[in-house]
Structures are given as C-alpha cells and as structure tokens.
Amino acid sequence: MHEHSRREFLALTAAVGAAGLVTPHGFGSELSRAGRDELTQAANPQVVSAGNQVVRIGLIGCGGRGSGAANDTLTANKNVRIVAMADIDLAKAKVARDALKAEHGERVDVTDERIFGGIDGYQKVIDLKDVDLVILATAPGFRPIHIAAAVGAKKHVFAEKPVCVDTAGYRVCCAAHDLAKSQGTAIVTGTQYRRQPSFIEGIKRIREGMIGEVVGMTARYCSNGIWYRERLPGMSDMEYQIYNWMHFIWLSGDQIAEQAVHNIDVIHWVMGGPPVRAFASGSRWNRPADSEMWDSISCDFEFANGRICSFTGRHWPNADNQLDNVVYGSRGIAYLRAFDAGTQIFDHAGNELFSIKGNLGAAYRQEHKECVESIIVKKPIVELRQTAESSMMAVMGREAAYSGQIATWDFMTKQSKLDLMPKLVTIPGDAPAPFVRKPGEYRLQ
Ligand SMILES: NC(=O)c1ccc[n+]([C@@H]2O[C@H](COP(=O)([O-])OP(=O)(O)OC[C@H]3O[C@@H](n4cnc5c(N)ncnc54)[C@H](O)[C@@H]3O)[C@@H](O)[C@H]2O)c1
Helix, strand or coil: CCCCCHHHHHHHHHHHHHCEECCCCCEEEECCCCCHCCCCCCCCCCCCCCCHHCCCEEEEECHHHHHHHHHHHHHHHHCEEEEEECCHHHHHHHHHHHHHHHHHHHHHHCHHHEEEEECCCHHHHHCCCCEEEEEEEEHHHHHHHHHHHHHHHEEEEEEECCCCHHHHHHHHHHHHHHHHHHCCCCCEECCCHHCCHHHHHHHHHHHHHCCEEEEEEEEEEEECCCCCCCCCCCHHHHHHHHHCHCHHHHHHHHHHHHHCHHHHHHHHHHHHHCCEEEEEEEEEECCCCCCCCCCCEEEECCHHHHCEEEEEEEECCCCCCCCCCCEEEEEEEEEEECCCCCCCEEEEEEEEEEECCHHHHHHHHHHHHHHHHHHHHHCCCHHHHHHHHHHHHHHHHHHHHHHCCCHHHHHHHHCCCCCCCEEEEEEECCCCCCCCCCCCCCCCC
16 A cells, blocks of 8 residues: 555546446546645636526535435525536446436436546546535545545535544544635535524523533434445455445444534534543444444543533444433523424423424525525635534544543544545455454554
8 A cells, every 4th residue: 555645646546547447336446545635726726606696516425415415405595506426336326316307307417427436536526617516425434535625626515424534534624624714615514403493592592591501411322223235246345345334434433423423513512612531431242243333332521610511322223212412501401302303491490491393304405505505695604623523522432432541632633643544545456454443452543
C-alpha cells in the first residue's frame, strides 16, 4: 500500500480507467485518501450557478437514503433537478435513477452519460460544471473524502450523517467547514431532528428555563438489529466490505456513530457543544463472525461542572426498543422523543408544561428545503462543524468503550492519530483484515 499525492492519485485513476478495470459487480478503479488529505480549491473553480433559480443536483450514493434524499429534495423544492448520479455499483445507480424518474418525471434528467459507477464516480459528478449541489449518501467512511472534493470544487453540499468516523475525518470536516464559510458555499447535514419542530420547540423551552438548570441527560438508541449483507460470489475483500459496509468500522463507525449520532447530536445541541470526556462500556456476543461491530455501547459524556449525559446503544434481537432522549432539569424534565413521538415537558410535580407532536417525514424534507433555499437566496447554511462534533463525540464514546480508557475531547481532537481509512482503496482489491477491538488490548491512539 502506498500513499499518493492528489496528482499521482488522478494519474493513477486515469490509468486504471484506461485499462478498463471493472469487476463482475460493476465496480471500478481506485481511490486514495489524497482527496481527504488535501483540501484544494484549485481543481474546479467554476462559479456556483445557483443564482439562476434552478439548483442542479448530483447524487453520490444511490442506496436507501440517497434515493430517499433525492426524493425529499424533489418533493420539497420545485426548483431542483437531479442531473447526475454516482454509486460504486453502477447498476444500482441506474435502478435508483429509473425509480426517481418514474416518480418525478423530467426533473430527473440523468442520461446514461451522466451516471457513474466505480469508486471514482463521485469525482466525475463533482467535475461536472453544471452541478451546483451534491448530496453525499455513501457509506460514511468515505464522507470526508467526498466532502473535501466537493467543497474544494466549490459545490454546495448536503452530507448525510455521520460525517466522519475517525479523528482524521473530523479534521477534514472542520477544514471543509471553514473553507465553505469563506467561499460562500452551503453544507447542510442529515441531522433531521435539528429541523423537527418537536425538537426545536422543546429545546427552545429548555433554553428559556422551563425545566430550570439542565443537570444531565439520557439518550438511547436501542433497537433489534441492523442489516447484514452476505458476500456475493466473486467479490474481492474490498468489494465485499464496501457492500456490507455497516459491519466494518472504517466504513460505518459502528452503531454509535452510524445510527446513534442522531441522539448524540441532541446531547450536543442541548448542552451547547461537545463534552470534556467520555467513559464507556459495551458488549459483543451476537454479531456475525466477521463483523467488527459491537452489540452494545453505553457511554457517559461528562460536561462542565460534572454534568453527565448518558447514552445507551444496542442492537439486541427480541429486546424492547427505546430511542428517546430525556433531559433532567433542576425544576422539571423534558422528553424529546424519537421519530414522530413528539416532546413533552413536565415539572417535578408531574404537571405537563408543554407538549408537541413530532413529524419525522416533514423534517427529512425540511432539511432539503432549507438547504436549497439558502443557496437560492445566497445565504448558504454551513453547519458541518456542528455535525462533525457530534460525529466525533460518537467516535470518542466508541473509542472509550473499545479501549476501556477514558477518552477526553482534547486528546481525541488534538492528539489522536486515529485514521481508519486504508491508504489505498482498490476495487477489486484487499481490505483491512477485520478484527474485534478488545478492551485492555486495544488502546486509544
Ligand atoms: N438521516 C437519516 O435518518 C439516515 C437514514 C438512513 C441512512 N442515513 C445515512 O445515509 C448513508 C447511506 O445509508 P443507506 O442506508 O442509504 O445505505 P445503503 O447501503 O442503502 O446505500 C449506500 C450506497 O452507497 C454506495 N457506496 C458506498 N460507498 C461508495 C463510494 N465510495 N462511492 C460511491 N458509492 C458508494 C453503495 O453502493 C450504496 O448504494 C449513511 O451514512 C447512513 O448513516 C441517514
């Protein structure tokens, strides 16, 4: 494995493309992490063209959420078109394109020449001069690379969560946030609770003092499990890991990052920023043999003045589900419930002080509405740092559990060398050997 500079990377990709290296599953070519290491504006300096009132969107990652996000933005915004698409699996991208076209007609204007497969397909979408906004919805491990490339090319970005799964990715996101702010391009993230009135109104009342001083929180993401995709015949290790990405930490970040970042983001929101340190625990007994995921992780995030916000996450079959958030105050208690369940606030005598229903579907559309409107009115929303911090809180909790050590925010963000992305991702190719982190053996790094 070798590290390549960006220029070497581009030359390499072109050479591989010329050699026609395509696997049985339609994947192709190579990716180094150069795009993540070098955040450059030079590659594609076209002026963002959103002022023409139609926002032209490239969709990168055409699975469940990518297709859902495209549908959400087309539903929420009259003035958007999907004009290019990429997925490592070209056939999957075409199926997604056809389904979106059946639903939204000519607003999905993606000819076969503008739909790309392979690991470098994302770059081909970003290189298209007429793409204003990219939606990034691949496996999360690639997100910092894709964000860096898109922001470097002055594209507006909608990035699904989590936005990073390690410290190296976190730092890229922080740099991308600053660059987007300085050049005036949007980055909105897929943390839809931030656009759900039940959360917005509930947290507003908490801030206004309805429950007194916030003394702590509980947040839970406890569900029965998650998908596992069996290896298909002929897949190389790398193809298989990307296909079954949930189970490999460099790609998903484990449940605490991939799913529970929503709840951890609520902790970040209520507490107004990241914690000082994390103490965590967890278990691993039920996953398929080659999965790197743990079955459960619980983490106490400690904030200033010793206030503890506890997160509990688990994938346990046939167990009770719980995905709510509870905020404890000196005068009352607020339930910020998941999905559509809404918010209720009580005083300590049990009197209801506030109640509002939730509507998750509307929040999924609202985030795309606000993203596009902010581009149109030239007041781009840039919120990557906030979601990078929430994603990094999840990483911090995970690493504290894996190692059994207390992880501080300062260490994890300033000193840690945690960088999970393989130096070179080749399709077909080798992948990092899966392993389960064991506390006592595994250390913070
Ligand atoms: N905001 C939410 O509530 C929400 C809900 C579901 C998923 N998500 C997020 O959306 C992302 C995608 O999840 P999903 O459920 O759609 O997964 P998915 O497996 O259905 O889709 C991911 C797609 O990305 C493609 N892909 C993977 N790596 C790629 C790469 N390097 N380049 C191009 N394509 C690549 C895969 O082939 C697949 O089609 C994840 O980050 C997930 O956490 C968010």
